[in-house]
Amino acid sequence: xxxxxxxxxxxxxxxxxxxxxxxxxxxxxxxxxxxxxxxxxxxxxxxxxxxxxxxxxxxxxxxxxxxxxxxxxxxxxxxxxxxxxxxxxxxxxxxxxxxxxxxxxxxxxx
Amino acid sequence: xxxxxxxxxxxxxxxxxxxxxxxxxxxxxxxxxxxxxxxxxxxxxxxxxxxxxxxxxxxxxxxxxxxxxxxxxxxxxxxxxxxxxxxxxxxxxxxxxxxxxxxxxxxxxx
DNA sequence: TTTATATTTAACCTAAAGGTTAATTAACTA
DNA sequence: TAGTTAATTAACCTTTAGGTTAAATATAAA
Numbered sequence: 001x002x003x004x005x006x007x008x009x010x011x012x013x014x015x016x017x018x019x020x021x022x023x024x025x026x027x028x029x030x031x032x033x034x035x036x037x038x039x040x041x042x043x044x045x046x047x048x049x050x051x052x053x054x055x056x057x058x059x060x061x062x063x064x065x066x067x068x069x070x071x072x073x074x075x076x077x078x079x080x081x082x083x084x085x086x087x088x089x090x091x092x093x094x095x096x097x098x099x100x101x102x103x104x105x106x107x108x109x110x
Numbered sequence: 111x112x113x114x115x116x117x118x119x120x121x122x123x124x125x126x127x128x129x130x131x132x133x134x135x136x137x138x139x140x141x142x143x144x145x146x147x148x149x150x151x152x153x154x155x156x157x158x159x160x161x162x163x164x165x166x167x168x169x170x171x172x173x174x175x176x177x178x179x180x181x182x183x184x185x186x187x188x189x190x191x192x193x194x195x196x197x198x199x200x201x202x203x204x205x206x207x208x209x210x211x212x213x214x215x216x217x218x219x220x
Numbered sequence: 221t222t223t224a225t226a227t228t229t230a231a232c233c234t235a236a237a238g239g240t241t242a243a244t245t246a247a248c249t250a
Numbered sequence: 251t252a253g254t255t256a257a258t259t260a261a262c263c264t265t266t267a268g269g270t271t272a273a274a275t276a277t278a279a280a
Contacts, residue, residue: 005125010237030256045241068256091184163268
């Protein structure tokens with residue numbers, strides 16, 4: 001078995017799943033709605049599996065409403081990722097500062 | 111082939127690799143230094159592989175110094191993750207607010 | 221030039237990830 | 251009850267991930 005954070009990162013490591021999350025950031029949606037944009041590229045069962053990965057990782061919550069399964073984002077899992085990331089903020093901000101400084105030099109060059 | 115962000119998330123989806131990053135957040139280190147805490151659990155080649163995954167994901171940079179290979183964190187890749195996360199901030203802050211509100215109710219209960 | 225230290229590469233193994241198609245379950249509707 | 255829509259499960263396949271041990275390479279030091 002795998003630790004929670006690894007599971008969450010693994011869930012995020014797939015473009016289809018990130019696209020599903022992006023859809024859900026616009027609001028609740030059921031499985032076939034979510035699947036629609038992908039059905040040229042993959043089957044419905046594939047989407048079911050992706051959603052299950054997201055659900056196990058805690059990134060989404062699936063409920064029941066008649067024959068539909070409305071899904072919505074679940075903030076807590078995102079928070080755990082954000083919290084872990086926090087300890088590295090100093091590193092990415094530092095490299096952002098370097099970029100900013102560099103841009104300043106090239107734009108003032110004229 | 112895989113997109114960059116997926117590669118980065120996949121690299122983060124392993125506790126050994128996250129521990130390697132944590133070590134590197136304390137400063138540069140070479141491969142055998144980094145490997146030391148893990149050698150009870152896995153071999154040196156395993157660490158070499160993990161470091162290669164981190165390097166391909168852009169999370170670390172490996173240089174050469176005599177027979178050593180000093181590694182250091184690379185802020186840019188962290189920034190890309192942080193930037194992607196940003197669009198979900200509203201969701202995790204909202205759930206944090208709910209938690210905060212809940213904690214307020216239980217602590218005032220006495 | 222031999223030896224020691226640091227690291228990587230090669231060849232292999234097993235389990236899991238991500239997809240498929242076909243069959244099944246669940247709930248509504250005529 | 252039969253049919254339709256929504257979603258899942260089962261059985262399968264192929265590729266990749268993460269580990270191993272043994273051998274190879276790179277650099278320094280004796």
